[in-house]
Amino acid sequence: xxxxxxxxxxxxxxxxxxxxxxxxxxxxxxxxxxxxxxxxxxxxxxxxxxxxxxxxxxxxxxxxxxxxxxxxxxxxxxxxxxxxxxxxxxxxxxxxxxxxxxxxxxxxxxxxxxxxxxxxxxxxxxxxxxxxxxxxxxxxxxxxxxxxxxxxxxxxxxxxxxxxxxxxxxxxxxxxxxxxxxxxxxxxxxxxxxxxxxxxxxxxxxxxxxxxxxxxxxxxxxxxxxxxxxxxxxxxxxxxxxxxxxxxxxxxxxxxxxxxxxxxxxxxxxxxxxxxxxxxxxxxxxxxxxxxxxxxxxxxxxxxxxxxxxxxxxxxxxxxxxxxxxxxxxxxxxxxx
Numbered sequence: 001x002x003x004x005x006x007x008x009x010x011x012x013x014x015x016x017x018x019x020x021x022x023x024x025x026x027x028x029x030x031x032x033x034x035x036x037x038x039x040x041x042x043x044x045x046x047x048x049x050x051x052x053x054x055x056x057x058x059x060x061x062x063x064x065x066x067x068x069x070x071x072x073x074x075x076x077x078x079x080x081x082x083x084x085x086x087x088x089x090x091x092x093x094x095x096x097x098x099x100x101x102x103x104x105x106x107x108x109x110x111x112x113x114x115x116x117x118x119x120x121x122x123x124x125x126x127x128x129x130x131x132x133x134x135x136x137x138x139x140x141x142x143x144x145x146x147x148x149x150x151x152x153x154x155x156x157x158x159x160x161x162x163x164x165x166x167x168x169x170x171x172x173x174x175x176x177x178x179x180x181x182x183x184x185x186x187x188x189x190x191x192x193x194x195x196x197x198x199x200x201x202x203x204x205x206x207x208x209x210x211x212x213x214x215x216x217x218x219x220x221x222x223x224x225x226x227x228x229x230x231x232x233x234x235x236x237x238x239x240x241x242x243x244x245x246x247x248x249x250x251x252x253x254x255x256x257x258x259x260x261x262x263x264x265x266x267x268x269x270x271x272x273x274x275x276x277x278x279x280x281x282x283x284x285x286x287x288x289x290x291x292x293x294x295x296x297x298x299x300x301x302x303x304x305x306x307x308x309x310x311x312x313x314x315x316x317x318x319x320x321x322x323x324x325x326x327x328x329x330x331x332x333x334x335x336x337x
Contacts, residue, residue, distance in 0.1 A: 001024075001025045001026070001072045001073065001332070002025070002026050002028070002070070002071045002072050002073075003020050003025050003026065003027040003028070003071060003072065003073050003074075003075055004027075004028055004030070004066070004069075004071040004073070004074040004075065004090070004093075004094060005017045005020065005027045005028065005029045005030070005075050005077065006030055006031075006032055006074065006075070006076045006077065006079075006082060007029070007031065007032075007075070007076070007077025007078060008031055008033065008077070008078070009029055009031045009034075012102070012154070012253060013077045013078065014029075015154040015156075015157055015324050016075070016077060016100070016324055016328065017029050017077075018154075018156070018324075019154070019155070019324040019325050019327075019328045020075075020328060022155065022156070022325055023325050023328055023329055025332075027075075028069075028071070030062070030065065032058055032062075032081040032082065033081065035057070035058055035061040035062070035065075036054060036057060036058070036081075042054070046080060046081065046113060047110075047112065047113050048112060049112070050112065050115055050116070051080050051081055051083075051113065051115065051116040051117075052083060052115060052116045052119070054081055054116075055081070055082075055083035055085060055086060055116060056085075058081050058082065058083075058086055059083075059085055059086045059089060062086065062089065062090075063089060066093060069093060070093050070094070071093060071094045071095075072094065072095050072096070072336075073094060073095065073096050073097070073098060073332065073335055073336070074090040074091075074093075074094040074096070074097040074098065075098050075100065075331075076090075076097065076098065076099045076100070076124075077100050077101075078100075078101055078103065078117075079099050079101060079105075079117045079120065080113050080114060080116065080117055081116065082099075082116070082117065082120060083116040083117075083119055083120050084119050084120045084122075084123055086120070087120045087123040087124060088123065091123070091125075095336070096125040096126065096335040096336055097123070097124055097125050098124065098125060098126045098127075098128065098331060098335045099117075099120075099121075099124045099126070099127050099128065100128040100331065101117070101127075101128065101129060101130075101134075102130045102151055102253075103247065104131060104134070104246075104247040104248050104249075105117050105118060105134070106118070106133070106134055106137035106138070106141075107246070107247060107248055109246040109247065118141055121138055121141040121142060121143050122141060122142035122143065122144065124143065124144065125144060125145065125335055126144075126145045126146075126147060126331070126334055126335045127143045127144075127145070127146050127147070128146075128147045128148075128149060128331055129146065129147075129148055129149075130148070130149060130150065130151050131148075131248060131249075131250070132148060133248060134148070135148050145334070147330070147331065147334050149327060149330070150251065150255075150256070150272070150276070150320075150322050151251060151252065151253045151255065151256060151322070152253070152256055152322045152323050152324050152326070152327050153253065153256035153257045153260040153317070153322065153323060153324075154323070154324045155323045155324055155325045157226065157230075158230065158256070158257045158260045158261060159230075159260070159261075160230065160234060160260075160261055160262055161227055161230050161231065161234070163231065163234055163235060167231050167235065168235050170231075171228075171231045171232050171234075171235035171236075172235045172236075173198075173199075173200035173220075173232070173235065173236045173237070174198040174199075174200075174236070174237050174238065174296075174300055175192075175197050175198055175199050175200065175236065175237065175238045175239075175240060175266075175296050175300075176199070176200045176201075176202065176232060176233070176236035176238070176239050176240065176263075177189060177199065177200075177201050177202070177203070177239070177240040177242065178202045178203060178224060178229065178232055178233065178239065178254070179202075179203045179242065179254070180203050180204050180205055180223065181203065181204070181205040181206045181208055181209050182242075182244060182245075182246065183209075184242075184244075184245045184246075185209075185242050186206075186209035186210060186211040186212075186215065187211060187289075188242060188289050188292075189201060189211070189215060189218070189240075190211040190214040190215055191289035191290075191293075192240075192289055192292060192293055192296075193214060193215070193217075193218055194214070195289065195290065195293035196293070196297075197292075197293050197296050197297075198300075199218045199240075200218060200220050200236070201215060201218045201219045201220060202219075202220050202221055202222075202223070202224050202232055203222065203223050203224075204222050204223040206219050230261055233257065233258055233261040233262075233263050234261050234262060234263060236263050237263070237264065237299070237300060237306060238263065238264045238266050238296055238299055238300070238306070239254070239258045239263045239264065239265060239266065240266055240267070240292070241254045241255060241258065241265055241266065241267025241268065241273075242267070242268060243267075243268050243270060249270075250270040250271055250272035250273065251270065251272040251273055251276060254267075255267065255272075255273060255276060256317060256322045256323075258313075259277070259282070259283065259310075259313035259314050259316065259317040260314065260317050260318075261314075262310055262311070262314050263310055264283070264284065264299060264306055264309050264310045264313065265277065265283040265284070265313055266283070266284045266285075266286070266292065266295060266296060266299075267283065267284075267285055267286075268285065268286065268287075269285035269286055269287050270285075273285055276316075276320070276322075277313055277316055278312075278316070280309075281309065281312055282309065282312045282313040282315075282316045283309065283313050284299065284309065
């Protein structure tokens with residue numbers, strides 16, 4: 001099957017593009033952002049003013065690039081720069097046009113950025129979302145067909161790697177948080193440190209946190225990717241999972257990646273986390289920093305229990321098949337029904 005993939009050539013978007021090849025399809029990637037000038041002004045237009053201003057530019061560039069091409073499926077990943085006119089063009093050269101979005105395009109935090117996306121919703125043959133709220137919201141905007149799914153870990157990028165003695169010496173931590181600073185995260189991690197949790201922080205923008213004076217001693221390095229990310233997770237005895245309040249998350253990609261890589265997933269207690277893993281057996285959940293600190297201390301004092309939870313969590317993840325390849329097969333089946 002020929003797939004036109006419109007999405008970023010990095011991050012989890014690139015994982016999905018690579019997944020199409022793994023499951024036996026021919027995918028052609030075009031990064032819509034790279035059809036525009038690299039200027040930061042363009043980013044400000046998309047995020048702060050209106051991405052609709054850029055739609056004509058994107059549509060013209062795609063028509064030029066895709067002249068005389070046809071595909072079975074157009075897979076639009078995210079889609080902030082893809083508006084209704086562009087979807088109409090894609091439908092003229094593809095049997096089905098799908099949108100996958102693991103952001104919160106119907107929420108309030110990034111409302112301007114997703115304004116063009118929302119106008120295109122009724123034209124897609126399938127809309128794929130990762131929040132229950134988004135199902136209702138997409139229907140209200142006229143979506144024809146909607147698939148709700150959990151986020152996934154990638155079959156390749158989030159498979160365990162061999163850890164050398166040198167790797168373990170460099171990446172070892174008792175309790176790790178791996179992620180970007182967000183306003184609601186600083187107070188939680190600062191409180192964990194205050195409660196004596198031996199925390200290591202990996203990620204970008206933490207210097208912006210009001211709590212930075214309390215956090216800087218625990219901060220190890222900027223954001224991690226690929227093998228370094230896997231090593232940091234695998235060499236942590238416990239990994240903290242924090243959801244994004246601004247994105248209305250009840251789970252994140254870390255909810256799959258951490259168990260997939262074999263570390264203990266210690267995360268905020270949400271309805272979706274409780275559906276994904278059995279609390280105290282396959283992961284550990286908490287409602288406050290105080291409860292999180294208590295559970296971390298218990299696990300650090302009990303190696304046998306900690307290793308057992310990590311193994312059971314990994315086994316539950318594998319049974320659940322929340323992986324890139326499985327998700328792509330499901331999306332293609334739904335799109336072409």
